[in-house]
Amino acid sequence: MSDQSQPTRPTAIRLLLVLLPLAAILGSFVWIASLDPLRSFNNGAPPVESLTVERTILDQTGIQILVRAGGSEAMQIAQVAVDDAYWSFTQNPPGPIARGSAVWVQIPYPWVLGEAHHVALVSNTGTVFGHEIAVAVPTPKATAGQFRMQALVGALVGLLPVALGLMFYPAMRGFGTTGMNFVLALTVGMLAFLLLDMMGEATELAAEAAAMFQGSAMVWLSALASFLLLMAIGRWRGRPEGLALAFYIALGIGLHNFGEGLAIGGAFAAGAAGLGTFLVLGFALHNVTEGIGIAAPMLRIRPPLWSFAALTLLAGGPAVIGIWVGSLAYAPQWSALALAVGAGAILQVMVEVTAYLQRQNSDRLAILFSPAVLGGFLGGIAFMYVTAALIKV
């Protein structure tokens, strides 16, 4: 019991023991900075330069881009060429761009509707950073009418299918144990697809972000953090089931639909709005399963009527917000973060629904490989995969 026999040190001594290494760290940083030990490696090479375009806005004043610098030194944009023509531009704020900071570059360029443009930013060392505008369309503006119409689209792809799925609730109440196992496994399968889909999307977006955001690490770690936090919150007072579990599922799905909304809104902003009737029908069909999934853990209880409305709003509403945010042209790292947090939430409900399913049955392990559960799980994945084919363009 050596730790018990250890005498308690006075507070001053303990403070000193913390301050000492801190002072050493500070001192060595100052020493490194003053000594510049890498000086002997200075071979006259130009500094490493990096520019990332995070947002693109096209309007009647031309092209505006939000540019983030990530070089080894502050960077200077010397000239801007659009489609191989040097063009006047204004930078706000002007001057060198410090590492990690972002500036707006406004180019009064008469862009052509529906055509592609290429913006080249030339630094003072002559390095060229290209930015492709695949299809030039005016960036949607934040107006009331705009928001209203986007809300309608959001409702069609988010709220409506969840509500339709929840309408299976009365029918599902009549299910026996096997039927319920099937529905719960179907939900987990659907969530598994969404998890992969979101992580794929998130890492893809994160790759577009500036290097300093460390996209891949950010996505995985924030997904893990969101999973752990939601697990901890969910298990605060026992294991979530019934209505509580339904709300957790709705939250996870809501975050997924937020991501889906971002993608749709982003497609508007990027001019790649391939949203025909066909596509919206695909989204609706794809998301109907989400309603069924939310209903699944409530089959043994009698939830109040308002909870259905609340669940629909929680699961489908974020699609509307996602489209609003996405259409205003967003920076990729924030979308990636939102998707990663959503993926963590999806994983949490997968765990909880599986646990709930196991509790409903006597043999907790064998039930996982019963025909109903395995069939439901694989069926859920297959249904999502097939309907996703309708919405992937």
Added chain:
Amino acid sequence: MPADEATKVDPSRRALLVAGLAAAGGAAIAAGTARSQTAPDPMAGHDMSAMSTDPYAAPMSGMAHGNMTTVGRVDHAGNGFDPSSMLTDWYTGTTELLPDGRTLRTFEVSAIDREIEIAPGIVFPAWTFNGRVPGPALRAKEGEKLRIIFRNYGSHPHSMHFHGIHSARMDGVPGAGLIGPGEEFVYEFDAKPFGCHLYHCHALPLKRHMHKGMYGLFVIDPDPARQADPALATVAASRLFGSPENANWQELAMVMNAFDTNFDGGNEVYAVNTVGQAYMNVPIRIDKTRPVRIYLVNVTEFDPINSFHLHANFFDYYDTGTQLTPTLRTVDLIMQCQAQRGILEFSFSDHEDGMYMFHAHQSEFTELGWVGMFDVRGPEA
């Protein structure tokens, strides 16, 4: 269209939602209809009334051609050379009379590594002759004995390879006048044939040594005494630098060049005499009562050809300048491959005063800097 009108669209249209979305997003669905596999709606994406602000309804403010420009100005003093003064800055060297009565003309040229500003704010690590790009515009007279003392102060082997007639020993290729850093070589040959020529470094890899800036004009003026035909003798006299006949001409030295600032095998900045858009920012003053003669050479790397187009006027063209009669008469555009050169002669005497443009007629080169203006006025205006 206003957002609330979206609901009035004929519901039978397959593109109902598309129309709604167009109103909603203010978005063009031209690509969208194709991607969504519905029949293309001729109006979809073209219904510009759906946009809250129609960019074509009125000219976008400040989006006229005047915005096709680099931003800022080049620090010519910092560069050590100014494209405007370069136009008439001929390097004639020093002369002495040889015992046989001929003139010996001596030039001194050094290779120097130097960072130069080729467009406002864009710095290029150039290899130069005498610290400038293009190198000094050498000018001599047909029949003179030439001596060029070349010193290499650069970090790489360099040479001076003259387009002219000389012995193999003086050719400026490896083994014949190509020298390492810190070395010196003297090129000696006779000035012939007369014409508008060039010199450039012929160290290998040639591409890199060319586009890094190692080139310059090398003009040999014709000797009027060698022309039997009095008419041609007069022409020759007008081309002889410093003669009374030559004094009336406004002679300009122009080198069409370009810079690959990111070394990807394509040029970022095009120009005449190095600085993109230099003669847009400071137009070339032309006295319209006197004729104009341009000594033009193309040294652009990577692009197969370059060209010169004169606005609102035509010129006579002497390819390579080795004849006293024009190769082409009354043209407003000529092409040159790399190292091709020639003399342009024209006059603005009957023109109104004004700004007359000249540029490469590869629009891409023009918009990447190779464009300028002649400010044409009377002598006193």
